[in-house]
Amino acid sequence: MSTLQEVAGGALRVQNVERTFALKDDVVRALDKVSLEVPVGSFISLIGPSGCGKSTLLRLLAGLESPDGGSLLIGDKTPNEMRTAGRLGVAFQDPALMPWRSVWKNITLPLQVMGKPVKEFQTAIEELISLVGLQGFEQALPSQLSGGMRQRVAIARALVTEPEVLLLDEPFGALDEILRRTMNLELQRIWSARRPTTILVTHSIEEAIFLADKVAVMSARPGRIVEIVDIPFERPRDPEIIRSSEFHKLADHLSELLFAGGGH
Amino acid sequence: MKNFSRFARGTGVVLIVLAIWEILGRLELVGQGALPAPTQILAQFWKDRSDYPPHLSVTLKSAGTGFVIGNIIAIIAGAIAARFRIAETLLRGVGMSLFAVPLIAIVPVLLLAFSGTTPRIILAAMAVYFPTYIATMNGMRNVDERLVDVVMVAGGSTTDVLRWIRVRSALPHIVSAFRVAAPAALLGTLLAEFGGGTRWGLGTYLLGSLGQANPSRLWSIGLVATAVAASAYMLFAFIGARLSRSSMSATVQTSMPIGEASGPWWKRLGGGVVSAGVVLGLWALVLSILDMSPVVAKSPLAIVKYLTTDPRAAESRSRLFDAYSETLPLALIGLLCGLAAALLLAVILSLRPTLGRAVLPFALVSQTMPLPALTPLIVLVFGRSILATVVVCVSVTFFPSFVTISQALATTSPAAIDVVRVSGGGRLKTLRFVGLPGAVPAMVTAARLAAPRALLGVMIAEYLATGNGLGNLLNESRGRLDYGMIWTVATTSVLVAVLITQLFGLAEKLTRK
Numbered sequence: 001m002s003t004l005q006e007v008a009g010g011a012l013r014v015q016n017v018e019r020t021f022a023l024k025d026d027v028v029r030a031l032d033k034v035s036l037e038v039p040v041g042s043f044i045s046l047i048g049p050s051g052c053g054k055s056t057l058l059r060l061l062a063g064l065e066s067p068d069g070g071s072l073l074i075g076d077k078t079p080n081e082m083r084t085a086g087r088l089g090v091a092f093q094d095p096a097l098m099p100w101r102s103v104w105k106n107i108t109l110p111l112q113v114m115g116k117p118v119k120e121f122q123t124a125i126e127e128l129i130s131l132v133g134l135q136g137f138e139q140a141l142p143s144q145l146s147g148g149m150r151q152r153v154a155i156a157r158a159l160v161t162e163p164e165v166l167l168l169d170e171p172f173g174a175l176d177e178i179l180r181r182t183m184n185l186e187l188q189r190i191w192s193a194r195r196p197t198t199i200l201v202t203h204s205i206e207e208a209i210f211l212a213d214k215v216a217v218m219s220a221r222p223g224r225i226v227e228i229v230d231i232p233f234e235r236p237r238d239p240e241i242i243r244s245s246e247f248h249k250l251a252d253h254l255s256e257l258l259f260a261g262g263g264h
Numbered sequence: 265m266k267n268f269s270r271f272a273r274g275t276g277v278v279l280i281v282l283a284i285w286e287i288l289g290r291l292e293l294v295g296q297g298a299l300p301a302p303t304q305i306l307a308q309f310w311k312d313r314s315d316y317p318p319h320l321s322v323t324l325k326s327a328g329t330g331f332v333i334g335n336i337i338a339i340i341a342g343a344i345a346a347r348f349r350i351a352e353t354l355l356r357g358v359g360m361s362l363f364a365v366p367l368i369a370i371v372p373v374l375l376l377a378f379s380g381t382t383p384r385i386i387l388a389a390m391a392v393y394f395p396t397y398i399a400t401m402n403g404m405r406n407v408d409e410r411l412v413d414v415v416m417v418a419g420g421s422t423t424d425v426l427r428w429i430r431v432r433s434a435l436p437h438i439v440s441a442f443r444v445a446a447p448a449a450l451l452g453t454l455l456a457e458f459g460g461g462t463r464w465g466l467g468t469y470l471l472g473s474l475g476q477a478n479p480s481r482l483w484s485i486g487l488v489a490t491a492v493a494a495s496a497y498m499l500f501a502f503i504g505a506r507l508s509r510s511s512m513s514a515t516v517q518t519s520m521p522i523g524e525a526s527g528p529w530w531k532r533l534g535g536g537v538v539s540a541g542v543v544l545g546l547w548a549l550v551l552s553i554l555d556m557s558p559v560v561a562k563s564p565l566a567i568v569k570y571l572t573t574d575p576r577a578a579e580s581r582s583r584l585f586d587a588y589s590e591t592l593p594l595a596l597i598g599l600l601c602g603l604a605a606a607l608l609l610a611v612i613l614s615l616r617p618t619l620g621r622a623v624l625p626f627a628l629v630s631q632t633m634p635l636p637a638l639t640p641l642i643v644l645v646f647g648r649s650i651l652a653t654v655v656v657c658v659s660v661t662f663f664p665s666f667v668t669i670s671q672a673l674a675t676t677s678p679a680a681i682d683v684v685r686v687s688g689g690g691r692l693k694t695l696r697f698v699g700l701p702g703a704v705p706a707m708v709t710a711a712r713l714a715a716p717r718a719l720l721g722v723m724i725a726e727y728l729a730t731g732n733g734l735g736n737l738l739n740e741s742r743g744r745l746d747y748g749m750i751w752t753v754a755t756t757s758v759l760v761a762v763l764i765t766q767l768f769g770l771a772e773k774l775t776r777k
Contacts, residue, residue: 059413062413062416062417063416063417064413064416064417083416083417083419084419085419086418086419088417088418089417090413090414090417092410092413092414094410096408096410096411096413096414098411098428098429098432100432100507109414109415109418109428110414110417110418110419112428113415113418113419113420113424113428114418114419157414161418167417
């Protein structure tokens with residue numbers, strides 16, 4: 001099934017993870033025995049209908065919540081150990097920038113939280129800002145930026161600690177289709193420069209295929225992984241591939257899985 | 265250009281009003297000279313100019329000290345309540361009491377316990393506590409959860425979240441509470457100065473000038489106090505605007521949310537009982553720390569005895585009852601008149617915006633004028649009558665109610681308005697079918713927020729001028745050294761005020777359903 005089997009220490013292993021939420025008079029199985037393996041330096045997309053638990057899985061990997069069963073390991077560390085060591089990066093659909101901080105200061109936030117001297121990272125931050133294409137906007141406040149630019153700030157912030165694992169929860173979900181395609185190209189470029197192990201949660205089949213080495217398809221109620229699909233395109237990928245018949249075949253296959261598994 | 269013409273029109277309105285005022289004053293058309301002309305007031309101010317610095321500096325020092333102390337306590341309490349739900353429950357009684365209490369009822373008690381300017385500082389601190397406490401708690405609690413996640417994923421702890429997010433998020437809320445708290449501190453100080461303590465202070469000066477038949481001096485003192493309150497307000501409005509240039513919309517928040525209890529009824533009841541217990545406990549604690557003679561200082565139990573088993577209990581009860589039956593109806597009438605006036609202006613403003621805009625600046629000035637300074641002026645104009653009391657009451661309840669109601673009128677859904685319009689209805693019909701029904705809950709909210717102010721307004725008028733009701737009972741009891749009654753009035757007025765706000769709160773819940 002997988003062609004990227006590596007035995008590197010930092011691979012991400014999710015085994016039989018369970019997570020349930022108690023509602024008023026019901027118990028929702030957000031995740032039901034979910035297993036997933038992501039080799040070091042690879043990019044995996046999680047796709048599925050609303051309520052399939054993909055965001056929950058991401059929050060578990062970020063160490064923001066704990067599973068009710070099963071285990072999550074990144075190398076030999078738990079997500080919480082990775083989190084407190086500052087080795088994770090995260091970006092959400094909402095850029096979640098501090099409105100009172102400039103672009104520069106929003107990006108330095110994780111360093112400050114980790115208690116690292118920001119001055120030593122001066123050049124690294126400058127490089128990062130040019131990587132995400134925000135030169136000249138260092139002192140701008142979030143309210144002065146467009147939606148796409150805010151999202152770039154959020155991604156730069158996720159990368160500033162040089163994380164080993166990058167967790168993206170629909171980072172472009174609030175952008176329009178045209179901007180989204182541009183941002184996907186940008187993300188591919190940024191990711192290729194650093195190559196952190198990346199998990200992208202998305203609603204968009206096109207985005208999932210274009211960016212990932214593998215796409216994990218989830219179904220809802222209970223949240224399960226239905227199938228993991230390999231994406232064979234060479235990198236760097238040209239936007240042209242979206243129009244190729246191979247891309248269409250993959251997209252058709254994914255939508256079949258989605259509508260069979262999660263389409264109530 | 266548009267701004268300029270608006271500015272010119274505004275200046276024009278002010279000049280016209282000043283001119284009318286000048287004519288009314290020069291011809292002594294209002295209350296036989298009770299309303300002096302602006303130029304006469306100015307002349308009096310110039311004559312008295314050497315009186316002001318010592319009085320003003322004492323007042324500012326007390327109000328400033330009380331402001332700082334009250335806010336420090338409120339911020340610490342708010343931060344703890346934001347972190348621990350149990351602390352919020354425990355502190356609810358203290359907050360509600362301080363929100364509702366007619367501060368003047370506390371003055372005699374403070375004068376018994378402390379000397380010099382201490383009562384003024386304490387009353388100022390009590391006056392600022394509630395707005396800052398609520399702003400701190402809500403500001404720290406309601407932060408962007410995604411930001412919290414970002415800090416947590418970067419390896420942060422809850423302390424990091426507090427340091428990097430909660431404090432900064434709460435800051436604009438706290439500063440905007442300072443805008444309300446600063447004039448409140450002045451109000452508290454002036455009220456306590458009425459009770460005595462030292463010979464200096466703007467309130468003392470005002471009280472001393474009451475019997476001098478010199479309306480110009482009273483007006484001059486009142487306007488100086490207004491200027492102080494307005495500049496304090498504007499200072500914090502300015503700081504707030506700089507702070508929040510991008511981080512939040514700078515809407516004026518007049519309807520202060522009061523921490524609502526939640527959960528099943530037995531839990532709320534239990535929380536209420538416990539938080540009332542905290543208030544009583546604090547009371548007992550303060551008394552034991554001060555180590556006052558039990559003749560002067562009354563514990564909660566002593567007050568119960570005073571009203572039940574004491575040989576003169578029946579007489580005390582009937583005096584208390586008489587006082588309440590004079591004060592409460594007046595406060596209610598004043599509150600209703602204030603609400604009616606507010607509704608009227610809000611409706612006029614929504615139908616004829618330009619007309620309303622001309623009236624608004626004067627409503628605003630009346631709002632910044634500290635109540636203790638405003639009351640003598642109203643009494644001057646309307647005489648020592650029931651009418652004066654009601655006018656005092658209207659003037660303090662009118663403006664906040666107006667803001668609450670016109671906000672509700674302005675936020676009626678555009679779609680609902682369109683439905684009426686499409687059916688051929690004009691502005692009046694829209695108001696009748698959409699605006700007014702939507703404004704009913706806002707009226708009740710306004711009543712809840714204004715009720716404590718109404719009670720305070722009536723009591724100040726009674727204390728200074730009319731010689732009726734609770735305000736007078738306070739005065740009398742001080743004269744007779746009737747310590748039991750002083751404490752009883754203070755305690756029962758807190759209870760009654762809290763009860764009234766709770767009743768309005770209940771009505772609010774029913775109308776919002």
